[in-house]
Amino acid sequence: MRDNGSLWERLAPPGPDCPPLDGAAKADLAVIGGGFLGLSAALHAAEAGMEVVLLEAEGPGFGASGRNTGFVVPSLKSALGPAETEALLGQPHAGRLLRLVAGSGDAVFGLIERHGMDVARARNGWLQPGHSAAAEAMLRSRLPKLRAAGVAAEFLARDEMRTLTGLPSLHGGLRVASGGQINPLAYARGLARAALAAGVRIHAGSRATGLAETATGWRVATAAGEVAARQVLLATNAMGGPLWPAMRDGIVPVTVFQVATQPLPGALRQRILPAMAPVADTRRHTFALRWTEDGRLVTGGMALPGPGRAARAARGFLARMRAFVPGLPELEAEALWTGTIAATLDALPRMVRLAPGLHGAIGCNGRGVALATALGRETAGLLAGRIAEQDFVLPVTAPRPVPMARLSGLGPHLWLPWSSLRDRLEARG
Ligand SMILES: Cc1cc2nc3c(=O)[nH]c(=O)nc-3n(C[C@H](O)[C@H](O)[C@H](O)COP(=O)(O)OP(=O)(O)OC[C@H]3O[C@@H](n4cnc5c(N)ncnc54)[C@H](O)[C@@H]3O)c2cc1C
Numbered sequence: 001m002r003d004n005g006s007l008w009e010r011l012a013p014p015g016p017d018c019p020p021l022d023g024a025a026k027a028d029l030a031v032i033g034g035g036f037l038g039l040s041a042a043l044h045a046a047e048a049g050m051e052v053v054l055l056e057a058e059g060p061g062f063g064a065s066g067r068n069t070g071f072v073v074p075s076l077k078s079a080l081g082p083a084e085t086e087a088l089l090g091q092p093h094a095g096r097l098l099r100l101v102a103g104s105g106d107a108v109f110g111l112i113e114r115h116g117m118d119v120a121r122a123r124n125g126w127l128q129p130g131h132s133a134a135a136e137a138m139l140r141s142r143l144p145k146l147r148a149a150g151v152a153a154e155f156l157a158r159d160e161m162r163t164l165t166g167l168p169s170l171h172g173g174l175r176v177a178s179g180g181q182i183n184p185l186a187y188a189r190g191l192a193r194a195a196l197a198a199g200v201r202i203h204a205g206s207r208a209t210g211l212a213e214t215a216t217g218w219r220v221a222t223a224a225g226e227v228a229a230r231q232v233l234l235a236t237n238a239m240g241g242p243l244w245p246a247m248r249d250g251i252v253p254v255t256v257f258q259v260a261t262q263p264l265p266g267a268l269r270q271r272i273l274p275a276m277a278p279v280a281d282t283r284r285h286t287f288a289l290r291w292t293e294d295g296r297l298v299t300g301g302m303a304l305p306g307p308g309r310a311a312r313a314a315r316g317f318l319a320r321m322r323a324f325v326p327g328l329p330e331l332e333a334e335a336l337w338t339g340t341i342a343a344t345l346d347a348l349p350r351m352v353r354l355a356p357g358l359h360g361a362i363g364c365n366g367r368g369v370a371l372a373t374a375l376g377r378e379t380a381g382l383l384a385g386r387i388a389e390q391d392f393v394l395p396v397t398a399p400r401p402v403p404m405a406r407l408s409g410l411g412p413h414l415w416l417p418w419s420s421l422r423d424r425l426e427a428r429g
Pocket of ligand 1: 032033034035036037038055056057058059060061062063064065066067068069070071072073206207208209235236237238239240241243256257258300338339340341362363364365366367368369370371372
């Protein structure tokens with residue numbers, strides 16, 4: 001089995017027409033990268049009155065935004081509770097980020113509604129069961145602080161979680177009512193349509209190849225043109241390559257596989273995740289599961305590099321699904337694809353000032369459906385001068401390189417076996 005393209009490509013409505021940049025253009029803001037973050041920033045900046053050009057190397061949603069699992073998760077990674085976030089960011093930023101995250105489900109579903117986007121979705125909450133009794137207790141202990149930060153979370157005991165998921169091996173945990181699931185590529189394309197309607201000029205097939213400072217701002221070059229802009233936002237996430245090396249060196253790119261089964265019998269849909277609330281547990285190597293709008297189950301994760309990696313990933317993730325989901329028929333991996341997560345070592349996103357008038361927003365880790373949408377909106381406020389730097393949700397810092405970022409390809413070799421072993425031992429104990 002080989003990567004045969006994202007299932008979302010088969011299911012999402014076509015994207016809008018975004019002709020490549022041809023010749024010279026001018027704008028207040030040039031956004032580079034048409035994922036959730038760049039598209040949300042461009043849309044909100046245009047709504048704030050800025051003239052915006054967005055350059056996308058391929059097409060809207062080509063990166064992680066069009067390839068992810070589509071979980072709308074209004075909470076940070078499970079290792080990052082309110083106390084940990086405060087220890088890392090201090091106040092007031094920790095409080096601001098937690099409030100942003102708490103409202104990020106509303107940000108996604110609100111935009112879909114407001115702009116009448118054609119996006120398959122279900123908003124019946126997001127489930128985070130513990131993978132062990134200890135993880136269940138940890139989640140329970142976090143509830144008061146999460147609620148205090150505005151997260152619409154409730155604790156479900158193990159039997160309640162089983163009823164909601166149909167998955168007997170999971171423990172109790174959290175349900176966040178404002179979360180849910182979407183077809184992510186349809187959402188990226190919907191954002192692009194909304195941005196176009198707000199006046200953003202989006203140029204697909206227009207990779208930014210160089211950035212030069214000028215007397216009045218920046219000049220962004222592509223193969224067939226250039227944009228002169230007062231400000232530039234780099235929203236290239238894990239795919240920025242050599243354009244601005246400090247951005248690339250600030251994250252660890254992590255390749256993640258996704259597998260979709262064949263359409264499954266309706267009876268299974270009544271029994272497993274009947275409300276179509278997606279589930280992602282607390283394992284280091286998370287077990288995640290959702291239904292698609294055409295009745296397939298999707299799961300995924302990381303796989304060790306090496307020969308036959310894609311085939312191994314497909315077999316491995318279907319076997320893992322079978323271990324969690326009782327009563328499955330013979331499974332086929334009808335779609336297999338990968339995407340790249342921009343991971344930071346503390347699992348927090350970054351807003352970096354690279355030079356006067358040049359910012360980069362990066363590192364939404366595995367939470368970017370909701371978080372990149374909300375962070376893009378806040379970034380537009382910052383760049384439009386509506387939010388002062390000291391009032392921004394994140395500290396606006398110089399880029400911080402990940403130590404030995406260039407060796408990060410070795411990470412999965414070390415991290416995956418170690419974390420999978422710990423997950424297994426914890427789940428048994
Ligand atoms: C397999 C997978 C599953 C995931 N599951 C979830 C999930 O269920 N829920 C969740 O919240 N998050 C999930 N994530 C994370 C989420 O997808 C990301 O955090 C989010 O999409 C990041 O959005 P972005 O706009 O920052 O980056 P991207 O979507 O990666 O966008 C970057 C864009 O920049 C463009 N680009 C790069 N270089 C240039 C250049 N030089 N010129 C012009 N354009 C350029 C790329 O083509 C790309 O379109 C998942 C990620 C992956 C990979």
